[in-house]
Structures are given as C-alpha cells and as structure tokens.
Amino acid sequence: MTAKERILSRIRTAAVPREDYFRTETPVQPASIDLFCERVADYRAIVHRVSQDEVSATLNRICEGRRCLVAADFEFVIEGAIADAGFTHAELVDFETTITSCAVGIAESGTIVLDAGQGQGRRAITLIPDHHVCIIRADQVVSSLEEGLERVMVTRPLTFISGPSATSDIELVRVEGVHGPRKLEVLVVKA
Amino acid sequence: MSGGGIRPATSFTSAARETLKNRTLRANLGFATRTICAKRERVVDEIEDWQATRSAGAALKDHALANLEENLLLLEKQVEAAGGTVHWAATAQEAVEIVAKIARSHRISEVVKVKSITSDEIELNDSLKKQGIEAIETDLAELICQLADDSPSHILVPAIHKNREEIRQLFATKLGVEIESSEPHRLAEVARLHLREKFLTAKMAVSGANFAVASTGSIGIVESEGNGRMCLTLPDILVTIMGIEKVLPEWSDVATLMRLLPRSSTAERMNPYTSVWTGVTPGDGPQEFHLILLDNGRTNVLDDPVGRQTLRCIRCSACLNVCPVYQRVGGHAYGSVYPGPIGAILTPQLLAMADENANTLPFASSMCGACYEACPVKINIPEVLAYLRGKTHKQPVELAAFQVAYWVMSDSRRFSAALRGKRIGASVASMFGLVKGWTDSREMPEVPAESFRDWWRKRDR
Amino acid sequence: MKIQLFITCLNDALFPRTGVATTEILERLGHTVEFDPRQTCCGQMHLNSGYTDEALKLAESWLDVFEGAECIVSPSGSCVANVREMFAHMGEWTQTPGLVERAQAMDGKLFELSEFLLKFGGVEELQPYFPHRVTYHPTCHGARALGLSDSPEKLLRLVEGLEFIELDQKWQCCGFGGTFSVKNADTSTAMLEDKCATIWDSEAEYCVAIDNSCLMHIGGGLKKQGKAPKVIHLAEVLASRRPE
Numbered sequence: 001m002t003a004k005e006r007i008l009s010r011i012r013t014a015a016v017p018r019e020d021y022f023r024t025e026t027p028v029q030p031a032s033i034d035l036f037c038e039r040v041a042d043y044r045a046i047v048h049r050v051s052q053d054e055v056s057a058t059l060n061r062i063c064e065g066r067r068c069l070v071a072a073d074f075e076f077v078i079e080g081a082i083a084d085a086g087f088t089h090a091e092l093v094d095f096e097t098t099i100t101s102c103a104v105g106i107a108e109s110g111t112i113v114l115d116a117g118q119g120q121g122r123r124a125i126t127l128i129p130d131h132h133v134c135i136i137r138a139d140q141v142v143s144s145l146e147e148g149l150e151r152v153m154v155t156r157p158l159t160f161i162s163g164p165s166a167t168s169d170i171e172l173v174r175v176e177g178v179h180g181p182r183k184l185e186v187l188v189v190k191a
Numbered sequence: 192m193s194g195g196g197i198r199p200a201t202s203f204t205s206a207a208r209e210t211l212k213n214r215t216l217r218a219n220l221g222f223a224t225r226t227i228c229a230k231r232e233r234v235v236d237e238i239e240d241w242q243a244t245r246s247a248g249a250a251l252k253d254h255a256l257a258n259l260e261e262n263l264l265l266l267e268k269q270v271e272a273a274g275g276t277v278h279w280a281a282t283a284q285e286a287v288e289i290v291a292k293i294a295r296s297h298r299i300s301e302v303v304k305v306k307s308i309t310s311d312e313i314e315l316n317d318s319l320k321k322q323g324i325e326a327i328e329t330d331l332a333e334l335i336c337q338l339a340d341d342s343p344s345h346i347l348v349p350a351i352h353k354n355r356e357e358i359r360q361l362f363a364t365k366l367g368v369e370i371e372s373s374e375p376h377r378l379a380e381v382a383r384l385h386l387r388e389k390f391l392t393a394k395m396a397v398s399g400a401n402f403a404v405a406s407t408g409s410i411g412i413v414e415s416e417g418n419g420r421m422c423l424t425l426p427d428i429l430v431t432i433m434g435i436e437k438v439l440p441e442w443s444d445v446a447t448l449m450r451l452l453p454r455s456s457t458a459e460r461m462n463p464y465t466s467v468w469t470g471v472t473p474g475d476g477p478q479e480f481h482l483i484l485l486d487n488g489r490t491n492v493l494d495d496p497v498g499r500q501t502l503r504c505i506r507c508s509a510c511l512n513v514c515p516v517y518q519r520v521g522g523h524a525y526g527s528v529y530p531g532p533i534g535a536i537l538t539p540q541l542l543a544m545a546d547e548n549a550n551t552l553p554f555a556s557s558m559c560g561a562c563y564e565a566c567p568v569k570i571n572i573p574e575v576l577a578y579l580r581g582k583t584h585k586q587p588v589e590l591a592a593f594q595v596a597y598w599v600m601s602d603s604r605r606f607s608a609a610l611r612g613k614r615i616g617a618s619v620a621s622m623f624g625l626v627k628g629w630t631d632s633r634e635m636p637e638v639p640a641e642s643f644r645d646w647w648r649k650r651d652r
Numbered sequence: 653m654k655i656q657l658f659i660t661c662l663n664d665a666l667f668p669r670t671g672v673a674t675t676e677i678l679e680r681l682g683h684t685v686e687f688d689p690r691q692t693c694c695g696q697m698h699l700n701s702g703y704t705d706e707a708l709k710l711a712e713s714w715l716d717v718f719e720g721a722e723c724i725v726s727p728s729g730s731c732v733a734n735v736r737e738m739f740a741h742m743g744e745w746t747q748t749p750g751l752v753e754r755a756q757a758m759d760g761k762l763f764e765l766s767e768f769l770l771k772f773g774g775v776e777e778l779q780p781y782f783p784h785r786v787t788y789h790p791t792c793h794g795a796r797a798l799g800l801s802d803s804p805e806k807l808l809r810l811v812e813g814l815e816f817i818e819l820d821q822k823w824q825c826c827g828f829g830g831t832f833s834v835k836n837a838d839t840s841t842a843m844l845e846d847k848c849a850t851i852w853d854s855e856a857e858y859c860v861a862i863d864n865s866c867l868m869h870i871g872g873g874l875k876k877q878g879k880a881p882k883v884i885h886l887a888e889v890l891a892s893r894r895p896e
C-alpha cells in the first residue's frame with residue numbers, strides 16, 4: 001500500500017460522523033474608512049488620507065531623493081520611479097522604496113491585501129526594499145474579513161499586510177522591522 | 192537537545208523536577224506569559240461575541256475533519272492542477288525522506304526554513320544534516336534555538352525561555368558580532384543582517400502551513416517577521432510539510448480562522464503578514480512547489496471519538512500562556528515539540544497511547560480549566576486529559592490503593608465505618624492519598640473528632 | 653425548600669465544620685435540610701486519577717442516592733462540577749445507557765452553596781459577622797467549570813465587620829488538582845508557593861474559598877511555611893454570628 005492509501009484507509013476507519021454544517025451569509029456592511037485608518041495606524045504604519053488630486057504630489061514627496069520602484073502597470077506617474085523590468089533579487093536590494101496599489105483593505109483588522117492585480121506587481125518587489133508605500137481607494141475598503149476574502153483572486157499569490165514586519169520573539173517585546181519592509185505607508189484616497 | 196520530536200526522554204514528573212530548579216527560566220516565563228495574556232484579553236474583548244466566534248471555529252474544524260478524505264483529495268487535485276506536486280507521508284521518516292530526495296535531485300546542500308513546528312515534530316533538521324543538508328532556521332526565535340543548540344519551548348515563541356542578555360551573548364559568540372546593547376531592536380537588526388544574504392541566495396525553502404483550502408488548492412502561512420515571505424517568494428523550490436488536519440474546505444472559511452488565530456496567538460488583531468499561494472505562478476515566486484501531507488499519528492487521534500477534538504488545534508499557543516503548570520515548568524519539561532496543555536493531550540495520542548513517558552503528560556495538569564477557557568476552537572482539554580488518564584497503565588501500588596478506596600466508597604456502610612471514631616485519621620490519609628508527596632510541602636489537616644455523618648446521626652436522635 | 657445535602661466525602665471525613673455551617677445557614681434561611689447517609693463519593697478522585705470504571709460506578713451510585721431530591725446543595729464547587737460536567741462526559745465516553753440523561757436531569761436541581769445563596773438570596777437576614785481581614789481565592793472548578801467567576805465575593809461583602817481584600821493574581825490555580833498534588837508534587841508545590849505568597853502579601857488574616865480540597869492544600873502550605881494567614885470555608889464565615 002502507498003502512504004496515500006494507508007492514510008486514507010485510516011481516515012475511513014475512523015468514520016467521523018458527519019453533521020450538517022451551514023456557512024452563514026456575511027452581511028455586507030458599509031465599511032468605516034476611519035476605522036480602517038485607525039487600525040492600520042495602530043500597527044505603527046503611516047497613514048495619509050488624500051484626495052484623488054493630491055495622490056501624485058504626495059507620492060512624489062514621499063519618494064523624493066529615494067530610489068523608487070513601481071509595478072510595470074502602476075497607474076500613477078512618479079518622477080524618477082523605475083518600473084519593474086524583472087530585476088533580479090540582488091538588483092532589488094538597491095531600491096529603497098516600492099509603491100504599489102492593492103486589491104482590498106479590511107477595516108476590521110487594518111489589513112491591506114495584495115493579489116498581484118493591477119499596479120501590484122510580483123511579490124518580491126514589495127518584500128526586498130525596506131519601504132513599502134501602498135495606495136488604496138476608499139471604495140476598496142470593506143468592513144469584514146469575509147468581504148475582503150471575496151474581493152481577491154484567491155489563486156494568485158496573496159499577501160495580507162497588517163503593519164510593518166515585526167517580532168516579539170525577545171521577551172515578547174514588539175520590535176518593528178525584521179526581514180520585511182520596516183516602514184509601511186498607506187495612502188487612502190478619498191472617494 | 193536540538194531537533195525536537197515528540198517522544199519524551201523521561202516522565203513529565205522527573206523532567207519538571209529539573210526545569211523547576213531553573214529560577215531564571217521561571218522568571219522569564221512568568222513575565223512573558225503574563226504580558227501576552229493581558230494583551231490577549233484586550234483584543235479578545237474587542238470582538239462582539241467571542242464565544243460565538245469560538246463556536247464557529249470549533250464547528251468549522253469539526254466539519255473539515257468529518258470530511259477529511261474528500262478535502263485532502265480535492266486539495267491534492269487542485270494543487271496539482273496549479274502546477275504543484277503532492278506527496279503523502281504516513282510517518283515522520285517518510286516525510287523527511289521526501290524532503291531529502293527533492294534537495295538531492297537539485298544538488299542542494301542548504302535550505303532555508305520558515306518556522307514550522309511540524310518540521311520540528313519530524314526532526315527534519317537533524318535528519319537532513321545526517322544526509323549532508325543544512326537547514327537554516329530564519330524565524331528569530333528558531334534561529335536563537337538553533338544557534339544555542341536548544342530545542343523550542345513554546346509553539347509561538349520558541350525561545351521564550353531566554354532573556355535578552357542571554358540572546359546577546361549567544362549572538363556575540365555564535366555570529367561573531369559585537370553587540371553593544373541587548374535592546375531587542377538591536378538584536379533583531381543583527382538577525383536581519385545575518386539572514387539577508389541567506390534569503391537572497393537560497394535555492395530551496397521548507398515551510399509548514401497554517402491552513403490549506405481544499406476547493407482552491409491554496410496554502411497559507413501566518414507570520415510576523417517577513418522571513419516567511421522571504422522563504423516563500425525568493426527561492427526556486429518550495430517544499431511545504433503540512434499535517435493533514437490543517438485542511439479547510441472553502442476559501443471563505445479562512446475568515447473564521449484568521450479572526451481567531453492572531454488574537455489567540457500573538458494577541459494582535461492581525462499578524463503582520465499572511466501569505467497565500469496556489470501551486471506555482473509564472474514569474475512570481477518558486478517555480479517548483481511540493482506539498483507533503485503528513486499523518487505521523489494524526490489518524491490515531493482521529494480514530495478516537497473523544498480525543499479527536501484535539502485535531503481542531505490551530506497551534507495558537509493560548510493554552511500554554513494561560514497554563515499555571517506551563518508557566519512554571521516551561522516547554523522543555525513536556526519532552527515534545529508540543530508543550531503545555533495541548534501537548535499533554537496531543538503528544539500521547541500521536542504516539543497511540545503506547546509511549547510510557549508520553550503517557551505521563553495527561554497527568555501534568557491541575558485541571559484548572561484555564562486552557563479550555565482560552566482555546567479559540569473550544570477543545571475541552573480538561574475533558575480529554577481526564578479521558579486519557581483512564582487510558583494509561585497504572586503502577587501496581589497505586590492501583591491497589593485506588594481499589595481499596597473504591598471498595599470503601601462503593602458501599603455506604605463501609606464508608607461510614609471507615610469514618611467512625613479513631614479510625615478516621617488513618618482512613619482519611621490513605622483514602623485521599625495524603626502521604627509523603629503531600630507532607631513534603633504541606634502540613635496534614637487536623638483530623639476532626641467526628642465525621643459529619645456522625646454529627647448528623649447524633650443530632651438526628 | 654426541602655434540601656438534600658451533598659456533603660462530599662472530603663468534607664464528611666475532614667471538614668465536618670463546613671457541613672455543620674452549611675446546615676445551619678440553610679436552616680436559618682427556613683429550609684428543611686436532609687442528609688442521606690447512603691451518599692459516599694461522587695467519584696471525582698477516581699476519575700481525576702484515571703480510574704474511569706470505578707468513577708463511573710460511583711457516579712451511578714451518586715445518582716441513585718440523589719435522583720429523587722428536589723433540590724441539592726453542596727459546599728464544594730469542585731464536586732458539583734464533577735456531577736454537572738463529568739458525569740455526562742463519562743456517559744458519552746463509555747456509551748453507558750441513560751447516564752447522560754440522568755446527569756442532565758440534575759440541571760437546575762443541584763447547586764453549589766454560594767450559587768444557591770446568590771440565586772435565592774437571604775444572606776443579609778443571617779446577619780453574618782466576621783470581624784477580620786479576608787481575601788478570597790476563586791477556586792478553579794467553581795470559577796470556570798461552574799461559571800461562578802468571583803461571584804462568591806459578593807456574599808463576603810455582606811458580612812458585617814469583614815474587611816475584604818482582593819487577592820492579587822487571584823485566577824491562578826493554587827496547584828491542588830487532586831491526584832496532581834501528589835503525582836506532580838514539585839510542580840504543585842511551585843504553584844502553591846506563589847499562591848501562598850500572594851495571600852501573605854494581601855495581609856489578610858483569612859483566605860476564604862468554596863472548596864475545602866484547595867483550602868486544605870493552601871492551608872497546609874501556609875502552615876508548613878510558618879505563615880500566619882489561616883484558611884476557612886465560605887460557609888463557616890457566613891454562619892458566623894456576633895457573640896450574644
């Protein structure tokens with residue numbers, strides 16, 4: 001018998017009784033942008049609330065003097081920013097900042113989710129540079145985790161981000177910044 | 192002491208006797224667990240109906256386990272459809288062999304690891320080393336344990352037993368870097384620089400999994416530091432070892448899990464990073480993905496109608512933090528990579544209740560119930576502890592004492608006679624086991640002149 | 653109300669004063685108190701030590717004795733929890749016909765003493781008097797398994813002359829745990845030391861609880877360490893009166 005057959009036959013022998021199971025419909029609730037911003041900031045990420053007109057100027061200000069990377073299909077124009085041209089990991093080390101959009105924001109937990117969609121690029125570009133700037137439109141913010149999961153393309157690589165990288169491994173003291181970007185800025189664009 | 196595994200080398204009683212002597216350990220643990228328990232209460236109180244959320248978690252996991260075969264087969268199909276390869280491992284040895292074979296086939300002698308208790312369970316690092324493959328731990332606490340040649344003592348914070356000064360000295364000796372301060376942020380910085388090079392050059396990564404979704408073939412890793420993202424994104428090859436009980440049926444089920452896990456684990460609303468991937472994605476991340484589905488005793492647990500609730504466990508470690516026994520003896524006393532209350536029920540069951548030392552673990556509890564109260568998936572740990580105690584072999588002397596006590600208590604005339612007059616003192620001492628183990632640290636209670644029933648009888652007249 | 657006392661084997665043998673106090677309280681509140689001498693032990697000790705078969709038989713005998721009663725009161729949170737929770741569990745584990753139903757039929761009939769007093773009231777009328785500094789240790793089975801939390805403290809606050817002091821780290825187990833206290837005596841002692849330290853630091857004269865098993869352990873520890881605070885069951889505090 002193969003390992004697979006052995007395992008499956010043991011599962012069958014266990015004969016765990018099945019009971020009815022119902023998944024409750026998630027009520028769609030209006031998301032609170034204030035709550036989202038508050039909870040993102042709680043993780044010591046920097047939150048900017050801007051209007052559509054202010055996006056480019058704000059991004060230019062954040063990126064000024066920094067070597068800046070954007071996804072190849074990023075929708076905003078930033079002076080001096082370089083579009084991802086399939087750089088090697090070693091080449092990505094030379095970038096200080098990456099700017100991306102995201103798929104959804106979840107107010108309940110203060111989370112942004114990247115699903116490799118428009119303007120988000122591949123995972124490595126938001127991982128190696130030490131500073132991640134993420135843009136989210138107010139209408140991309142949902143209230144609950146359930147609603148957030150519905151809005152992403154699950155079969156693409158997903159990254160749920162709730163604040164900058166952190167560890168509490170030493171005496172349970174929280175330290176921001178270990179391997180992932182040590183600085184996270186989120187631009188929330190008003191509707 | 193490195194590696195791990197689940198087979199305790201001694202009984203809990205004697206292991207605990209040793210670890211209790213270490214006052215620094217007790218102080219480190221006491222401080223750390225108190226801190227995290229207080230934080231946990233704050234984020235749990237924030238949820239409108241935490242009890243309902245716990246019940247939802249329990250129901251979800253029970254549902255997933257009741258349909259385990261279908262879930263695993265669907266998961267296999269979906270992972271393979273997305274370009275991954277699925278392997279099945281009935282034992283630890285089989286799992287290790289699969290990992291080694293993959294590494295060998297690519298002539299790889301060094302792999303980076305995401306923290307994975309499952310890999311510690313199967314003693315992956317030591318086994319790979321014997322085959323000439325170096326496994327490098329990248330989680331800060333696992334790195335500390337690896338450098339110290341020490342085994343993890345906590346599911347979430349494997350180096351919880353070490354304080355900052357101990358870690359500073361360890362880094363100075365093992366990494367050869369002079370560190371002027373033992374501030375945690377400085378120590379984290381040292382780890383960052385040390386591991387960066389490894390991440391950028393690693394060809395192969397090994398991870399565990401916090402969950403898998405059968406309907407989509409997606410795997411999820413929950414972490415804080417970003418070492419997980421590094422390992423899951425940068426190498427060419429990724430091997431994930433997952434216990435079969437981690438599979439969930441639907442993508443939407445992940446919401447329930449993620450509402451419970453970070454709060455119970457790191458006491459946060461959400462952990463900094465959760466990565467989810469499905470097979471391989473051209474141009475993004477590893478281009479070769481292997482999923483190893485591990486049994487290693489889990490089907491023993493599934494087979495027991497009472498014990499099977501143990502498989503709901505999502506490895507949050509809330510039960511460790513609240514446990515008064517764990518707080519004092521530390522993780523090493525449990526002799527398994529699964530310490531604390533969950534370890535006390537999981538370890539012996541994984542070993543089919545056939546390991547004498549592991550069978551002492553269900554007795555490593557005062558039955559205070561704090562673990563059950565904290566468990567996000569409502570595993571009734573005290574119930575399972577009591578149940579498993581009944582499955583252990585008893586020492587003849589103890590057995591005889593309990594049979595005598597039963598003989599007395601099973602008959603009210605015998606019981607009344609035992610409590611009469613001068614006999615009461617000796618009867619009571621033997622009946623309630625108030626012997627040497629008791630009087631070392633406690634005085635005997637004063638024996639009353641008459642029992643309650645004698646008082647009642649006289650009064651009734 | 654006609655109340656059947658579930659005195660528990662430990663109280664019967666070692667702490668009859670608690671039983672006497674319980675009887676006195678209930679009678680002064682106007683209830684008719686009965687004691688069925690056929691009762692022995694609910695089987696908790698055997699269950700807790702892994703002797704499930706014996707525990708099961710003791711559970712069935714317990715039900716034989718108490719099933720007919722309309723109301724049962726016990727001065728032990730732990731033993732009440734054993735009946736309320738573990739009887740049904742044992743019924744499920746062993747598939748013993750009828751045991752789950754018989755155990756569930758005790759719901760609403762069986763009360764731990766403080767639970768009974770808080771539900772039906774009247775403690776003020778007893779005019780309890782206990783002129784001492786007192787702290788309260790919420791024993792685990794009462795607080796968690798019965799869900800009483802620290803509600804018995806409310807009763808202590810009704811006692812005249814009593815100065816109540818909140819116990820630091822009160823939710824921490826004292827380390828008794830039945831067979832645990834002997835089988836894992838070192839660990840139990842480590843827990844006991846911390847509990848005794850917080851009681852000592854509270855500067856209370858008495859530590860009160862609703863379980864004599866835990867109190868026997870705590871009291872034995874305090875005495876061994878030569879520390880002053882004494883232990884006393886809640887029933888005895890509530891039964892205390894101003895001297896005539």
